[in-house]
Amino acid sequence: MSLTFFTPGPAQLYPTFEKHLQTFVSEQLGSISxxxxxxxxxxxxTVDQLRTLLNVPDxxxxxxLGSASEAWERILFSCVELExxxxxxxxxxxxxxxxxLGLCKYAHxxxxxxxxxxxxxxxxxxxxxxxxxxxxxxTSSGVQMPVSEIHKLKQKYPDKLIAVDIVSSAPxxxxxxxxxxxxxxxxxxxxxxxxxxxxxxxxxxxxxxAEEIKKQxxxxxxxxxxxxxxxxxxxxxxxxxNVMGIYLLGKIAExxxxxxxxxxxxxxxxxADLLYKFIESTNGFSSFVKxxxxxxxxxxxxxxxxxxxGIIKTIKEKGMVIGSGYGQFKSSQLRxxxxxxxxxxxxxxxxxxxxxx
Amino acid sequence: MSLTFFTPGPAQLYPTFEKHLQTFVSEQLGSISxxxxxxxxxxxxTVDQLRTLLNVPDxxxxxxLGSASEAWERILFSCVELExxxxxxxxxxxxxxxxxLGLCKYAHxxxxxxxxxxxxxxxxxxxxxxxxxxxxxxTSSGVQMPVSEIHKLKQKYPDKLIAVDIVSSAPxxxxxxxxxxxxxxxxxxxxxxxxxxxxxxxxxxxxxxAEEIKKQxxxxxxxxxxxxxxxxxxxxxxxxxNVMGIYLLGKIAExxxxxxxxxxxxxxxxxADLLYKFIESTNGFSSFVKxxxxxxxxxxxxxxxxxxxGIIKTIKEKGMVIGSGYGQFKSSQLRxxxxxxxxxxxxxxxxxxxxxx
Numbered sequence: 001m002s003l004t005f006f007t008p009g010p011a012q013l014y015p016t017f018e019k020h021l022q023t024f025v026s027e028q029l030g031s032i033s034x035x036x037x038x039x040x041x042x043x044x045x046t047v048d049q050l051r052t053l054l055n056v057p058d059x060x061x062x063x064x065l066g067s068a069s070e071a072w073e074r075i076l077f078s079c080v081e082l083e084x085x086x087x088x089x090x091x092x093x094x095x096x097x098x099x100x101l102g103l104c105k106y107a108h109x110x111x112x113x114x115x116x117x118x119x120x121x122x123x124x125x126x127x128x129x130x131x132x133x134x135x136x137x138x139t140s141s142g143v144q145m146p147v148s149e150i151h152k153l154k155q156k157y158p159d160k161l162i163a164v165d166i167v168s169s170a171p172x173x174x175x176x177x178x179x180x181x182x183x184x185x186x187x188x189x190x191x192x193x194x195x196x197x198x199x200x201x202x203x204x205x206x207x208x209x210a211e212e213i214k215k216q217x218x219x220x221x222x223x224x225x226x227x228x229x230x231x232x233x234x235x236x237x238x239x240x241x242n243v244m245g246i247y248l249l250g251k252i253a254e255x256x257x258x259x260x261x262x263x264x265x266x267x268x269x270x271x272a273d274l275l276y277k278f279i280e281s282t283n284g285f286s287s288f289v290k291x292x293x294x295x296x297x298x299x300x301x302x303x304x305x306x307x308x309x310g311i312i313k314t315i316k317e318k319g320m321v322i323g324s325g326y327g328q329f330k331s332s333q334l335r336x337x338x339x340x341x342x343x344x345x346x347x348x349x350x351x352x353x354x355x356x357x
Numbered sequence: 358m359s360l361t362f363f364t365p366g367p368a369q370l371y372p373t374f375e376k377h378l379q380t381f382v383s384e385q386l387g388s389i390s391x392x393x394x395x396x397x398x399x400x401x402x403t404v405d406q407l408r409t410l411l412n413v414p415d416x417x418x419x420x421x422l423g424s425a426s427e428a429w430e431r432i433l434f435s436c437v438e439l440e441x442x443x444x445x446x447x448x449x450x451x452x453x454x455x456x457x458l459g460l461c462k463y464a465h466x467x468x469x470x471x472x473x474x475x476x477x478x479x480x481x482x483x484x485x486x487x488x489x490x491x492x493x494x495x496t497s498s499g500v501q502m503p504v505s506e507i508h509k510l511k512q513k514y515p516d517k518l519i520a521v522d523i524v525s526s527a528p529x530x531x532x533x534x535x536x537x538x539x540x541x542x543x544x545x546x547x548x549x550x551x552x553x554x555x556x557x558x559x560x561x562x563x564x565x566x567a568e569e570i571k572k573q574x575x576x577x578x579x580x581x582x583x584x585x586x587x588x589x590x591x592x593x594x595x596x597x598x599n600v601m602g603i604y605l606l607g608k609i610a611e612x613x614x615x616x617x618x619x620x621x622x623x624x625x626x627x628x629a630d631l632l633y634k635f636i637e638s639t640n641g642f643s644s645f646v647k648x649x650x651x652x653x654x655x656x657x658x659x660x661x662x663x664x665x666x667g668i669i670k671t672i673k674e675k676g677m678v679i680g681s682g683y684g685q686f687k688s689s690q691l692r693x694x695x696x697x698x699x700x701x702x703x704x705x706x707x708x709x710x711x712x713x714x
Binding site: 031197 | 359360369378382388389391425427429433455456457459460461543545550551552574577578579599601602680
């Protein structure tokens with residue numbers, strides 16, 4: 001039986017994935033040199049499609065890494081000489097903070113319990129922090145920081161660099177890259193691809209900062225920003241990249257562009273609305289995130305009165321896979337991914353089965 | 358027209374690749390959670406197959422990274438507090454050295470021109486160097502360091518750690534992991550898979566060293582050795598890995614084990630022998646590597662009297678792709694990969710066409 005995955009990553013593969021994979025295989029793209037014009041054209045195609053989709057200006061490069069976790073490290077190496085600042089309200093924002101400690105930086109944080117969100121007005125960034133690290137969508141708790149609040153935060157601290165984790169939300173958030181210095185995501189979430197590729201969007205200010213830091217400190221050796229940037233100017237990467245992932249991402253981004261990102265966002269909101277309405281109106285379910293404006297549109301988290309493991313099992317028998325809660329909430333919550341790969345009809349089917357429990 | 362790739366990576370995909378890819382897709386393995394038992398079983402299968410294939414004892418973990426270049430960085434972070442030592446005789450051994458400088462380590466080197474190899478007896482490792490970095494197969498020049506010389510080098514300096522780059526030769530070299538502390542390779546060479554996955558074999562001594570260094574210095578934050586090691590004990594990875602790559606690698610390693618690594622090695626030597634005999638006996642061609650014992654069995658490099666670009670073009674019209682020389686030798690050399698994905702018959706066809714030039 002073919003399953004439909006509503007898990008928050010790895011997630012349901014996008015419906016066109018198989019077709020694009022077939023083309024990759026039949027055109028023997030797995031064997032082409034990463035120093036050939038054929039590769040450079042493929043690379044440029046993906047960058048161009050992402051640039052259109054996410055409205056990324058030429059001030060920013062779009063770079064490829066092994067994963068979004070690698071982006072945490074490369075951003076900290078490149079943008080922080082001594083002190084970083086982190087908004088922490090879940091496991092993934094906490095890991096960004098931990099990475100800073102791991103690089104022996106002085107990492108400041110402002111913390112909230114899981115399930116709560118941040119507004120710009122309540123955030124106080126320490127004077128010497130060089131980089132503000134935010135998480136648009138906390139995959140562990142289903143909290144989102146509204147894009148308007150992220151923009152306000154940068155406007156409140158215009159002299160500091162700001163990084164936005166959009167791992168489990170891109171291309172949903174409509175970031176203004178005139179304000180956002182760097183952002184990153186991975187392909188196994190809303191892009192509906194197998195894992196193994198991270199995308200790092202980063203501007204020239206970060207590059208200049210990395211070059212400055214490099215005079216005194218290590219900024220890493222593998223995929224360091226100046227080397228990545230230089231190679232990207234020529235549509236190449238420093239080491240042999242995940243050519244298959246880059247190709248597939250370009251094709252999916254092209255599919256998204258054909259639909260139009262506005263339509264994708266609208267559909268995401270429609271589906272999220274159905275899910276939240278179901279949760280709010282059904283006995284045995286309640287939204288983990290109490291404040292509506294902080295509720296994620298892409299990873300919906302519900303408390304469950306019953307053990308969530310039982311619900312997951314029953315729903316799986318109906319051909320659908322939903323995620324458990326994260327960490328301490330493993331058995332008392334469900335996480336339901338709401339990515340473009342699952343249609344309105346599939347979300348309705350899921351709700352239908354959840355209602356029948 | 359379907360092409361046969363004799364390029365040194367990305368290279369010809371292994372004949373069973375498509376079949377395994379099809380299974381990956383039909384079993385929906387691109388959507389499974391990397392924290393599920395299903396993933397852990399898949400992970401363990403690949404590790405077990407590699408352990409058998411490369412005869413890796415339980416003292417060593419087999420870990421997954423984004424690329425072999427990432428392994429350079431992680432090895433240096435983990436095994437070098439202050440000083441490393443590098444045998445440098447080509448572009449890739451030089452990059453390993455450059456990575457050490459990039460991490461602000463004191464990097465020593467002993468250098469030879471491209472095309473020349475090292476014997477253990479001539480190598481002098483500085484007293485305070487903690488790690489000896491060797492390259493079994495220099496992809497840029499077609500020089501190999503005989504495995505016996507690598508073993509002798511470790512026996513000459515038993516108190517130092519030794520790392521072996523087997524990127525473009527594994528599973529050909531029969532390393533004795535009772536002597537070798539760490540080695541690494543990527544999958545787009547002799548394993549005949551698309552790029553995007555690095556494999557890091559590393560022993561407990563390296564782990565202890567990393568834990569020691571960590572008390573005073575950063576050992577990196579992403580894929581740091583203690584975290585990778587801890588996750589590997591549970592057949593997991595710290596971040597979402599390239600599940601597709603890990604799955605395919607396990608299946609190819611299983612195919613290799615069915616053939617038997619001894620047979621694979623013998624066939625590699627037979628094919629290399631044919632290629633070198635052709636080069637030595639044909640006007641217009643001559644081996645770049647003069648000393649036979651340093652000639653690579655997996656990446657064969659020949660000088661060409663004619664411009665190599667012309668030869669590459671003519672051969673491509675016959676349905677075969679061969680690599681150009683590296684760097685300064687781009688137009689005066691050919692690099693011919695000799696990996697398991699290309700059969701004896703295909704090598705014979707290539708030689709036939711080269712003879713007809």
